[in-house]
Amino acid sequence: MLNRYPALLLLLSFPAFADTGKPNYVPPPSVISTDNMLQMMGGLLLxxxxxxxxxxxxxxxxxxxxxxxxxxxxxxxSGVGQRERVVVVEIDNTWLVLGVAPGRVNKLHTLQKPSENPGSAQTNPAADAFADQLNQSIHKEHA
Known part of the structure; x- marks a missing residue:
């Protein structure tokens, strides 16, 4: 009967030769460990x-x-102290200069709104000349 089924004999012998245990095998560490959780929480806190x-x-x-x-x-x-500020506020066409401190606001001065923006009065002539030259060169290319 064993002569009729040689493949069956071979299949029955393979599990006998199989390596069933690894004495030095150490399973990998768990991905979810205390160290990894502390590192993740520390990064989130940072x-x-x-x-x-x-x-x-x-x-x-x-x-x-x-x-x-x-x-x-x-x-x-503008801050003038640890918690004090001077603030210019526009209401209608009037500028109010206010002193602001914790729990207190004082009117320091009243002004009429200037006709032009206060930052535009301080222009650089060299910058204006460069801007004019740049505009001329742009218009020459498109003409």
Missing amino acids: VLIIIAGAAWVLKRFSLIPATAAGVIKVIAA
Whole structure:
């Protein structure tokens, strides 16, 4: 009977020769471990601290421009102390110079709105000459 089924004899002998155990085998460490979770939480905390710090710096140094909404517009603001500021506010065509401190706002001076923007009076003649020359060269290319 064994002569009739030689393939069956071969199949029965393979499991006997198979390597059933590895004595030095160490399973890989789990991906979800305490060290990995602490590292991930530390990275998340670091990102949140960076975001909060950037928001504080932007707020502290007034790097985010205030939007003008409605009748009142903030023209300029400058810090003069730890928590005190001098603010120029436009209401209608009047500028008010205000002293602002925690819990207190004082009117320091009243001005009429100037006819031109205060920043435009300080122009550079060299920059104006360059701008004119640039405009002329652009118009020559398109003509």
